Amino acid sequence: MNSYIDVLFWMRQKKWLLIALFYGMAMHHIVTPPPDLNQAAFDALVIISMALILIITEPLPLPAIAMFMLFMQVVLGIDTANNVASSFMNDAVFFIMGSLMLAVAIVSQGLDKRLALAIIRVTGHKTWRIIAGFTAISALLSSFIGEHTVAAMMMPVGLTLVRYAHKDPRKVAGLTAALLFSIAYGATIGSIGTPSGGGRNVIMMNYWAEFGAGSVSYLEWMKYVYPMVLVQIPITVLILLWTFKPEQSNLDSAVRKLVIEVARAGKVKGREWLAIILFVLVFLGWVFLSESFGLGIIALLGVFLYLAFGLVEWSELNRKTNWGVILLFGSAISIGIQMNETGAAQWIAQVIIHNLGQVIDNPAVLQGSVSVLLTGIMSNILSSSATVAVVGPIVLDLGGDQILIGFMTAIASAFGYFTAVAAPACTIIYSSGLVKSKDFLRAGWKMGVLSVVSLLGLSLLWWPLL
Amino acid sequence: MTKKQEKINPQTLKFLTAVSSAEYSKPTLKLGSLIASVFDASLGVVYVGERASEFHGSSVNMTRQNLDNWNIIHPGLEVLEWALKELKALNPDDESLAKIKFNADHVYEEDGRVRVFLPGEDACRIELILREGELVNQLRKEIQLENYDLAIIGGSQDKRHLAHSLIQYLPSSIFVLQKFNPRKKYKLLLLVDDSKATKKSVQWGALIAEKLGWPVRTLTVSKTKRFGAGYQGAADMAKAYFEDKGIEVEQFFLTGDPVRTFVEFAGDNHFVIMGASTLNPVKQFLFGSKPIKTLERSNVPILIVR
Structure with missing residues (x-):
């Protein structure tokens, strides 16, 4: 009797795995590929759609899904084992690995207390100025060190202010939401600003190289995209104040207590200076050397320096780095490359153009709309980086300027304002238990509309001037 | 043992x-x-x-x-x-x-x-x-x-889905506090039939009644007007067990659909104790069971004894 229950329970827990396997087997064995799609391309699409089901529903750990994507390419005869292995590792994966480790190294230095003091000195005690300061600092920092790093450092500062503002955060729910969302949305809008702002930006750069679209340097990326970050900062502040209406207009007492708490950390220590200097060196390397060495290699060099100077222990890096995500992006990029090489990406792009072309005449508008909408919607369900890994090959085959379409896709992948799953910063504030899913919807739709308008303005008014 | x-x-x-x-x-x-x-x-x-x-x-x-x-x-x-x-x-x-x-x-x-x-x-x-x-x-x-x-x-908002999963998969007895009011005086309602779990539910019921001093009722429901030997025997066993402990019992024998009768009888002032289903787990999964349906439809605290 118990074994029956165990089997039923396993089926309950793994129902999406069973659905994905059933779907995959049915597609491979029963469905005939369309005449203009070869079997390998069809199989690549089957693998990626199965992987999407598994990633969204999580019946398996991420590394298992990564392995599934790799071995299925060989099992279904899409490519040889050696070719799959070589497509698995590239500079984008190095970058994701390096940036996750750098995040651990930076967060472990305790620089968040210095950051808190610096923000308060600039903003003063007024609530709207503190929210503006949180948004701006989160955006500016996340452009360079990644949104998960910024959110991890800013969260204690935000929660400490909330705690000092009122002992029961539910009594100041508006203030709490405004402060936490200023961290999450600030970090998210900033993450598009430079290639190092997020793994998805580097994945797009990798696809540009793979698709022969050319290359974009670190500074060129900033030239194209950074104006949007600067425009979005004040818009985000207004949206948060308008949506959440903080209960207190002045945080005098909370700020004073926060200053006393962070002042205990004393003066900046030599070790902290060294951590900052090393990151500045990594940043300079990204700006000036990435075209020769690659962003990923420089990130790994940075990790090496942190280890060599004893600023972080390998055991800590090993424990806190999400190896599953690294494996998953390696395999997602690998299948993305197969989508291009087998013609699967081109086929989907043609189907989209054929069907939507009858509704939208202008090819540039069609390409832009598809890339932004497809990426924006998927990033709210999946995650921003995974969306770029999956959608990237398709949108680059829509036609038009691949660099501009790629920028639009990378930018739109940061429009995951509606759910807690899209961006790491959103997941982090959600994990505090102080903001609810409906808060993401309340502020998210406004952020979504204004981000699309900002992107439209950027592409129509700024990019033609470059 | x-x-x-x-x-x-x-x-x-x-x-x-x-x-x-x-x-x-x-x-x-x-x-x-x-x-x-x-x-x-x-x-x-x-x-x-x-x-x-x-x-x-x-x-x-x-x-x-x-x-x-x-x-x-x-x-x-x-x-x-x-x-x-x-x-x-x-x-x-x-x-x-x-x-x-x-x-x-x-x-x-x-x-x-x-x-x-x-x-x-x-x-x-x-x-x-x-x-x-x-x-x-x-x-x-x-x-x-x-x-x-x-x-x-x-109790949960998502009652229907959760009731099914809790009863089907948790390997212990389960007590679901639906609309439980700590200040309310409840009567203990023990659902008695010929299933194996009845004996253990009677033991749980006796311990609770003994410690909390709540009045006890037993309810046996048959789909037909005839109560079989198994049902009658279980009701007698329950009565004897309680009386042996010095606890007074009111016995009820009703005819009708078991789940509907349980739910109507329990109203909102009983604390229900019933045995877990002995149906095959696959059948329970596909068609439900008396405990699952009772939990889904009632609005009182229910202890399902496994």
Whole structure:
């Protein structure tokens, strides 16, 4: 009797795995590929759609899904084992690995207390100025060190202010939401600003190289995209104040207590200076050397320096780095490359153009709309980086300027304002238990509309001037 | 003979109560504490929180460790801290419980869960556990790990889906506190039929009635006007068991659809005890069972004895 229950329970827990396997087997064995799609391309699409089901529903750990994507390419005869292995590792994966480790190294230095003091000195005690300061600092920092790093450092500062503002955060729910969302949305809008702002930006750069679209340097990326970050900062502040209406207009007492708490950390220590200097060196390397060495290699060099100077222990890096995500992006990029090489990406792009072309005449508008909408919607369900890994090959085959379409896709992948799953910063504030899913919807739709308008303005008014 | 077979030994009973927040879990914790104390059972308090998507799980963990440096504790630990405080208030005479101090730094991870280390916990037999993930899966793992006898769970909005999963998959007896009002005077309603679990439900019912002094009713429902020997025998056995303990029993024999009759009879002032279904698990999964349907349709606290 118990074994029956165990089997039923396993089926309950793994129902999406069973659905994905059933779907995959049915597609491979029963469905005939369309005449203009070869079997390998069809199989690549089957693998990626199965992987999407598994990633969204999580019946398996991420590394298992990564392995599934790799071995299925060989099992279904899409490519040889050696070719799959070589497509698995590239500079984008190095970058994701390096940036996750750098995040651990930076967060472990305790620089968040210095950051808190610096923000308060600039903003003063007024609530709207503190929210503006949180948004701006989160955006500016996340452009360079990644949104998960910024959110991890800013969260204690935000929660400490909330705690000092009122002992029961539910009594100041508006203030709490405004402060936490200023961290999450600030970090998210900033993450598009430079290639190092997020793994998805580097994945797009990798696809540009793979698709022969050319290359974009670190500074060129900033030239194209950074104006949007600067425009979005004040818009985000207004949206948060308008949506959440903080209960207190002045945080005098909370700020004073926060200053006393962070002042205990004393003066900046030599070790902290060294951590900052090393990151500045990594940043300079990204700006000036990435075209020769690659962003990923420089990130790994940075990790090496942190280890060599004893600023972080390998055991800590090993424990806190999400190896599953690294494996998953390696395999997602690998299948993305197969989508291009087998013609699967081109086929989907043609189907989209054929069907939507009858509704939208202008090819540039069609390409832009598809890339932004497809990426924006998927990033709210999946995650921003995974969306770029999956959608990237398709949108680059829509036609038009691949660099501009790629920028639009990378930018739109940061429009995951509606759910807690899209961006790491959103997941982090959600994990505090102080903001609810409906808060993401309340502020998210406004952020979504204004981000699309900002992107439209950027592409129509700024990019033609470059 | 293990403790899960035949006779209940109160000295070795282990109860688990699931809490979600100070706002909603007060009645659940109160009844959990009361039942555990009348049975002299040890009590595990578990908070099951949402698990972050695996994509961002390590970022969330990194943030939590950073929050620890600022003495900001995990929201689930806050609920467990409240639970301990509440248990102390509910048991003011328990000296060993009064001595226990909650320290959010004294937690350790084992077997996929976080356990709060409570100095002296052996004396007062309290455990505080934090888990993350899907509720039924986490409760099942906790019950299997610690071999709990009874899981005490608050009523849920998502009643239909949850009732089915809890009864089908939790390997212990289950007590669901639907619309439980700690101030209300309940009557104990024992549903008696010829199933194997009836005998154990009678034992649980007798212990509860003995300790809480609640009046007892037994209800036997037959689909036809004729009550078979099995039904009659079970009702007689229940009556004799209660009377042997000096507890008065009112017996009711009704005809009709069992689940509808249970639900109508229970109304809103009974505390229902019934045995778990002995149907094949696959049949239960496909067609449901009397306990599943009763839990889905009724609005009173129900103890399903396994």
